[in-house]
Amino acid sequence: MSRKNTILTRLADLNWIIMICTLSLCFIGIMMQYSAAGGAMEPWAKPHLIRFCMGLVLLLAISIIPLQFYVRMAYPIYGVCMAMLIFVEVAGYIGMGAQRWINLGFIQIQPSEFMKLALIVALARYFHFARPGDVSHPLILIPPLIMIALPVALILKQPNLGTATITCFIAGMILFMAGLRWQYFAAVIVAGMIAAPIGWQFLHDYQKQRVMTFLDPSQDPLGSGYNITQSMIAIGSGGFFGKGFLQGSQGQLDFLPEKQTDFIFTMVAEELGYAGGLVVLLLFAVILGYGLALTVRPRNRFAALLATGITGMFFAHIFINVAMVMGLVPVVGVPLPFLSYGGTFMLSSMMGIGLLMSAYIHRDTHLHRNIRGLI
Numbered sequence: 001m002s003r004k005n006t007i008l009t010r011l012a013d014l015n016w017i018i019m020i021c022t023l024s025l026c027f028i029g030i031m032m033q034y035s036a037a038g039g040a041m042e043p044w045a046k047p048h049l050i051r052f053c054m055g056l057v058l059l060l061a062i063s064i065i066p067l068q069f070y071v072r073m074a075y076p077i078y079g080v081c082m083a084m085l086i087f088v089e090v091a092g093y094i095g096m097g098a099q100r101w102i103n104l105g106f107i108q109i110q111p112s113e114f115m116k117l118a119l120i121v122a123l124a125r126y127f128h129f130a131r132p133g134d135v136s137h138p139l140i141l142i143p144p145l146i147m148i149a150l151p152v153a154l155i156l157k158q159p160n161l162g163t164a165t166i167t168c169f170i171a172g173m174i175l176f177m178a179g180l181r182w183q184y185f186a187a188v189i190v191a192g193m194i195a196a197p198i199g200w201q202f203l204h205d206y207q208k209q210r211v212m213t214f215l216d217p218s219q220d221p222l223g224s225g226y227n228i229t230q231s232m233i234a235i236g237s238g239g240f241f242g243k244g245f246l247q248g249s250q251g252q253l254d255f256l257p258e259k260q261t262d263f264i265f266t267m268v269a270e271e272l273g274y275a276g277g278l279v280v281l282l283l284f285a286v287i288l289g290y291g292l293a294l295t296v297r298p299r300n301r302f303a304a305l306l307a308t309g310i311t312g313m314f315f316a317h318i319f320i321n322v323a324m325v326m327g328l329v330p331v332v333g334v335p336l337p338f339l340s341y342g343g344t345f346m347l348s349s350m351m352g353i354g355l356l357m358s359a360y361i362h363r364d365t366h367l368h369r370n371i372r373g374l375i
Contacts, residue, residue: 010064013361018290021283022059022338022353026052028280029339032267035246036260036341044260044341051343055350062354067302067362070355074125078147081118084111085154092158100158112163113348115151116170117355120309122147123171127178128302128367135179144175161207162332166316173312174305177295210330230256231263231325234270242273260341262333266325280339284318291356298363307359310352 030052034045041049084102088111093103101108126144127135134140148171155164176185200208213225234250237243248270250256259267269277291311298304314337321336323329335342337349 007064010361011060014063014357015290015360018287018353018357018360021286022350025280025283025338028268029264031245032264032271032339033260033341035248035271036251036264036267038252039246047343048341048346051346052350055347058347059350059354059357062351063357063361065358067300067306067358067365067367070121070306070358071125071128071302071367074121078118078122081111081115082151084109085115085151087111089154089157098158098160100160107343110342110344112151112155112158112160112167113344114351115155116163116167116313117310117348117351119147119151119167120170120174120306120313121355123174123178124302124305124309127174127305128300130178132179135175136181136184141180144171159207160333161203162320162334165332166313166320166334169316170309170312174309177305177308210332213331227257227263228325228327228331231266232327234266235326238270238273238277240274242269242271242276245271247271261335262321262331262340263325264339264341265322265336268339269325281318281322284314284337287353287356288315288318290360294356294359294363298359300363300365300367302367303359303363303365306355310356310359313352314349 030045030049033048034041037044088099088102092099093101093108095101095108100112101110123144126147130140148168152164152167155167172185203211213228230250234248234256237250238248243249246252248267250270251259251267256263256266265277265280268280272279288311291307291314294307295304295311298307317334317337320329320332320334321340324331324334335345337352338346
């Protein structure tokens with residue numbers, strides 16, 4: 001079979017339900033970015049559309065690449081992303097009080113977003129070669145814990161508590177699926193509860209204020225509680241069918257801060273109502289459902305762990321963002337996949353779907369369980 005036919009065959013094997021859901025969410029995202037600008041393609045809708053097109057190319061390319069390539073390149077990819085995180089710490093671009101970006105002149109990239117994908121691939125490779133019965137052995141756990149701790153520490157230093165939390169959640173999902181005993185998770189939860197009062201002292205002032213605002217948004221309605229107060233007003237005023245496209249008062253009159261990024265779901269709820277918000281959540285639910293199915297369906301361990309990490313990443317972003325704009329969790333600056341404005345985040349989200357597609361397409365591929373068979 002020619003290479004051309006092989007590529008076409010892989011493209012034909014794409015999970016088109018996931019693809020349709022992803023494209024639908026991206027379309028809704030472009031539409032809401034257009035609305036956030038008051039009915040204009042600039043400054044958000046046009047760049048969002050361009051990044052979607054770039055991401056779609058990456059999605060298709062990543063999805064047809066055999067899993068053997070990701071197994072071979074897992075650690076080099078992780079190393080490159082670690083180098084970018086270190087560069088951010090040394091000479092990163094500072095914006096909105098945080099040092100999280102690399103400024104390339106024509107574009108700014110946020111390495112922490114790519115690091116999540118790199119960590120997923122690296123951990124999937126590591127535990128693919130580890131025997132399930134050995135996963136809980138302390139010596140076996142040392143390398144993956146180091147792989148997790150290094151990027152999390154650098155991301156916290158930026159500071160970026162939201163991304164660091166999601167990175168830890170992703171790692172925990174992979175460790176659980178790899179076979180780590182539940183006693184370890186229980187110990188971590190207990191230790192976290194005990195250390196919480198100590199950890200509070202290390203939080204930045206704005207992070208402490210976010211927690212206090214979450215507990216009582218009315219204590220500073222025109223200051224730290226303004227965002228969440230306006231968000232809840234907008235969501236409540238949308239009703240069942242919403243106020244109509246381009247008709248949301250909180251968004252169109254600029255009462256709603258960060259409406260193009262972290263609070264984009266609030267725009268959906270205000271203009272498209274409960275029905276529109278439910279459609280968005282159902283589209284996400286379909287993607288997550290197929291992702292969960294892939295955690296047990298593949299014949300090779302690498303694909304299963306890859307699907308676990310990607311599904312965990314999307315779930316964490318969706319849950320935290322939607323709960324955040326509804327006032328159910330503190331505001332932590334976590335964007336919503338495919339809808340929120342952000343170049344690196346859009347590209348990394350599309351790449352994540354590409355990896356999920358690759359796991360789906362190559363779910364029956366036999367991968368050697370020894371390193372020599374793959375080098």
